[in-house]
Amino acid sequence: MNRLAVFDCDGTLVDSQANICRAMEATFxxxxxxxxxxxxxxxxxxxxxxxxxxxxxxxxxxxxxxxxAEGYKRAFFAMRSSNALDPEPLFDGIREAIDTLEASGWLLGVATGKSDRGLRLLLEHHGLFNRFVTLQTADRHPSKPHPSMLQLAISEAGAAPETSVMIGDTSFDIEMARAAGVRAVGVVWGYHTPEELLAAGADQVVVHASALPAVLESL
Structure with a gap:
């Protein structure tokens, strides 16, 4: 049975808060x-x-x-079309963690509240689009913490709940994992506190992406 590591995007893979905040401010x-x-x-x-x-x-x-919600999409599109988006850098150590997990035989996926188009553009920008075998977005699923994204990711990857791990920075990610019967690792460099991640049911919480491969192997 395949092993699957599913990453959240915003706040886990990339620091995108500036653009999200600006688009939401424009929406209101x-x-x-x-x-x-x-x-x-x-x-x-x-x-x-x-x-x-x-x-x-x-x-x-x-x-x-x-x-x-439609206004938010228009605001974000206008920012992108006018080249006004702030950089959305990968968090420190994420690329190396992806390399290590992939070399160890883990399949990789993403489950995010982004759109299909937004996720693809972001991953292509960082040269990571082809590293993930399954990409689940808000275009085709109910919002987190509903387990739909993880359930389809597991099916597409030929994995099972017991061989899969969700990695995310919010309680929504952890609650989604629990609803899908999947182990969960919280990360502290995102938008919810370590205490919130643990209270939501995270199996472990890591402080740097370099710790992810060893933590996943230990679960």
């Missing part, structure tokens, strides 16, 4: 609403757009949240 401004703080915006990274906006604006109705 276009709706004539006060913008949430950047700290609050970072809290919802990883969710699909409609539930993320609902968490930031709980008094709004579904129709407004859906309209704002």
């Amino acid at each position: 401004a276009a709706a004539s609403l006060p913008s949430p703080s950047r700290a609050d915006i970072r809290r919802i990274v990883g969710l699909s757009l409609v539930p993320a906006i609902a968490m930031l604006h709980p008094q709004g109705e579904l129709a407004l949240h859906e309209e704002m």
